[in-house]
Amino acid sequence: MDSHGECYWHVKQNIKHRFKSAALTKLYKKAAIAYRIEEFNKHFDHICKIYPRVVKYLENDVKFKKLSRAHFGGNWFEVMTSNIVETVNNLMRKAREYPIIAMIDFIISTMGQWFLTRRREAYDVTTPLTPKREETLRKIWDEVGSLITLQLNENEYNVMCREFDAIVNLRSKSCTCKNFDIEKLPCVHAIAAAGKSQPQNTGELIYSMCSKFYASEYWLLAYAETIYHVPPNSQWTNIPEDVTAIQVIGTT
Ligand SMILES: [Zn+2]
Structure with missing residues (x-):
């Protein structure tokens, strides 16, 4: 969609x-x-x-x-701001005054450094999810204690708390609170249901219900590629024909 x-x-x-x-x-x-x-x-x-x-x-x-989060049709996860664009915008504040080649060199070298730092950070993570999501899950886990959970059928659970009675479907990874469906991370009700469903193996079940996009493995993969600088054109070799055929018309 x-x-x-x-x-x-x-x-x-x-x-x-x-x-x-x-x-x-x-x-x-x-x-x-x-x-x-x-x-x-x-x-x-x-x-x-x-x-x-x-x-x-x-x-x-x-x-x-x-x-709004409730009506938005796509996959929103927990992101509701354009912070990432603002970060790049901020980075470019000075560089946008540079000549085009210098500006591109600046973007390449900054992105290269960002990738290097994040790759190192992601490489050291040993948990299934990224550190922030692990912390989110731990906080949710702490809230489960007071909930009353009732199994309804093979997949569905009724999880009752003071403010809201939720129906969780562990198979379709869905909860009537909609938090689980939108963020793709189990809500407190889904975690309670997972505990009821597999008391011996709750942790594994919870991780299986998280979107792969929160996995530390995916985090590392996002920064797997190295960004190389473009060398001076005297060092360029094997330029594809369709690229050499392009005529760039400059303005003076
Ligand atoms: Zn829920």
């Missing part, structure tokens, strides 16, 4: 500056990060009632309904 997202943080800043209401910004945040559509609707209705002048902006200008 083709999905187009919007940076949650940027929209929040726009709302802050345009409408100057801390209470509205809080409500926007609650609606934007809600996992379930009912939860989103509750906060959005609240916005409509208290701040009717904001609704047009949210519905028409930022297509908020479509872009």
Whole structure:
């Protein structure tokens, strides 16, 4: 599915500056990060009632309904901001003034260093998931204690807590809280269900329910390639014909 997202943080800043209401910004945040559509609707209705002048902006200008976590159709994982673009943008602040070749050299050498640092970091990890995701899972694991879990059938479990009664399907990796479905990392209910399903082998089952994109192995693979500098053109050999055929027309 083709999905187009919007940076949650940027929209929040726009709302802050345009409408100057801390209470509205809080409500926007609650609606934007809600996992379930009912939860989103509750906060959005609240916005409509208290701040009717904001609704047009949210519905028409930022297509908020479509872009909120609960409505977004694609794989959002836990990323709701364009931080990575901002990082590169920040890096380029000075370099964008450079002549084109110098700018490309700068990008190549910076990316090369970033890859080297991250490759080293990823190489030292011995856990199945990246350190941040391991920590997330540990925190969720600590919350499981107070939950009451009931097996319903071969795959489904009813997990009860004070605020929410969830139905977890371990086979389809899904939970009615929607957290598991959207982030592709087991929610507290799914971890409770995993404990009930395989008390002897819970850890392995939990890891099998995590998206491979959180695996330390995938992290390492992302930085596996080395980025080489482009040598002076006197050292260029074996240039493919389709490349030599290209005529670059410069402007002076
Ligand atoms: Zn859940």
